[in-house]
Amino acid sequence: MTGGALAELHDRARELLDPVHYDYFAGGAGEETALAENERAFQRLALLPRVLRGQSRPATPVQLPGARASTPILVAPTAFHRLAHPDGELATARAAAAAGTVLVSGMAATVAIGEVAGAAREVDRNAAVWFQLYLQPDAKITECLVRRAEDAGCSALVVTVDSPVFGRHGRDHRHGFHDLPPGFAAENMRDLPGSPGVRDIEMCQEISWRYVEALRRMTGLPVLLKGILHPEDAKIAVDGGMAGLVVSNHGGRQLDVAPAAIDALPRVAEAVGGRIPVLVDGGIRRGSDVAIALALGATAVGVGRPVLWGLAAAGEAGVRQVLETLRDEYEHVRTLCGGVLAGDQVVSRC
Ligand SMILES: Cc1cc2nc3c(=O)[nH]c(=O)nc-3n(C[C@H](O)[C@H](O)[C@H](O)COP(=O)(O)O)c2cc1C
Numbered sequence: 423m424t425g426g427a428l429a430e431l432h433d434r435a436r437e438l439l440d441p442v443h444y445d446y447f448a449g450g451a452g453e454e455t456a457l458a459e460n461e462r463a464f465q466r467l468a469l470l471p472r473v474l475r476g477q478s479r480p481a482t483p484v485q486l487p488g489a490r491a492s493t494p495i496l497v498a499p500t501a502f503h504r505l506a507h508p509d510g511e512l513a514t515a516r517a518a519a520a521a522g523t524v525l526v527s528g529m530a531a532t533v534a535i536g537e538v539a540g541a542a543r544e545v546d547r548n549a550a551v552w553f554q555l556y557l558q559p560d561a562k563i564t565e566c567l568v569r570r571a572e573d574a575g576c577s578a579l580v581v582t583v584d585s586p587v588f589g590r591h592g593r594d595h596r597h598g599f600h601d602l603p604p605g606f607a608a609e610n611m612r613d614l615p616g617s618p619g620v621r622d623i624e625m626c627q628e629i630s631w632r633y634v635e636a637l638r639r640m641t642g643l644p645v646l647l648k649g650i651l652h653p654e655d656a657k658i659a660v661d662g663g664m665a666g667l668v669v670s671n672h673g674g675r676q677l678d679v680a681p682a683a684i685d686a687l688p689r690v691a692e693a694v695g696g697r698i699p700v701l702v703d704g705g706i707r708r709g710s711d712v713a714i715a716l717a718l719g720a721t722a723v724g725v726g727r728p729v730l731w732g733l734a735a736a737g738e739a740g741v742r743q744v745l746e747t748l749r750d751e752y753e754h755v756r757t758l759c760g761g762v763l764a765g766d767q768v769v770s771r772c
């Protein structure tokens with residue numbers, strides 16, 4: 423993480439975390455080009471403020487599938503929060519609910535989705551939690567996970583589609599970090615049909631639009647696709663009835679030669695043409711990044727690693743600090759821009 427008001431939290435997290443776990447959270451695929459580009463791309467962009475508009479518009483809630491968020495800054499799904507803090511996803515859920523935003527809870531969470539959503543609702547009974555899903559080759563397993571998310575009261579499913587195989591993470595490879603340490607498990611994968619104990623999450627190259635269609639028939643929940651970069655895929659998704667998209671290169675953890683997410687956003691937003699919400703994640707580190715993303719057509723953004731740093735540094739309070747800092751900075755930038763954020767305000771610095 424570079425610069426910004428959250429840098430201290432990152433440094434604190436780095437001091438506290440087991441270096442192997444720090445590298446799992448911080449690292450990316452291949453030469454970590456996409457990882458670095460996600461942040462660098464924001465540095466190449468600037469915003470032209472509009473002036474003399476005489477408006478002091480308070481931030482309005484953001485309407486999303488199955489959720490009304492008080493801020494356009496969501497918690498992106500990341501795995502294994504208990505490696506960052508003993509309270510794990512429970513702390514993240516409480517902080518997201520307190521911030522009035524959506525937690526996208528990972529299928530690879532170290533706390534089961536029912537407990538995660540319950541923790542969010544203890545803070546705010548209307549808190550929205552979405553469930554991130556890797557479609558499994560065995561439809562019975564996918565269906566069971568969907569029912570768990572429905573029973574937990576999740577209001578949308580976010581299907582990650584950028585992972586036909588696991589990304590190759592050099593840092594994990596060098597550390598020999600391939601499994602969770604004893605005492606930790608991907609709790610959503612426990613006691614699934616035909617698998618006593620905890621089943622592995624499978625990435626599968628055969629997953630296709632047919633599987634997405636089958637999922638839509640399986641559930642009444644809105645389905646968003648995460649990991650869209652190509653505008654043609656965005657069009658197929660809209661035509662296929664998806665409720666939203668997340669433009670993302672998985673935080674630089676999958677295809678290393680992928681562009682920065684923010685650079686892919688404008689073409690996807692154009693292809694979608696406002697028909698469904700388009701979210702973006704990757705490299706959001708300051709409020710101005712949020713503002714640029716919204717100006718380029720995003721409805722909202724997701725934040726991955728900064729949330730993990732907040733969690734590792736100070737548990738629930740640390741995650742709250744991350745979300746509140748980003749929100750405060752974003753609202754300040756938006757005000758300085760005259761209360762509007764549109765594509766014609768975004769210019770290149772070089
Ligand atoms: C440690 C870690 C674990 C992640 N786990 C998942 C996951 O289980 N499912 C998923 O869809 N995305 C996962 N992601 C990707 C995030 O949802 C998101 O796309 C990315 O972190 C955004 O970039 P940022 O970290 O720069 O904010 C993970 C990212 C990190 C850093």
Ligand SMILES: CCCCC(=O)C(=O)O
Pocket residue numbers: 501530623672675
């Ligand atoms: C099965 C765990 C997947 C976690 C993930 O998506 C990541 O580390 O990027």
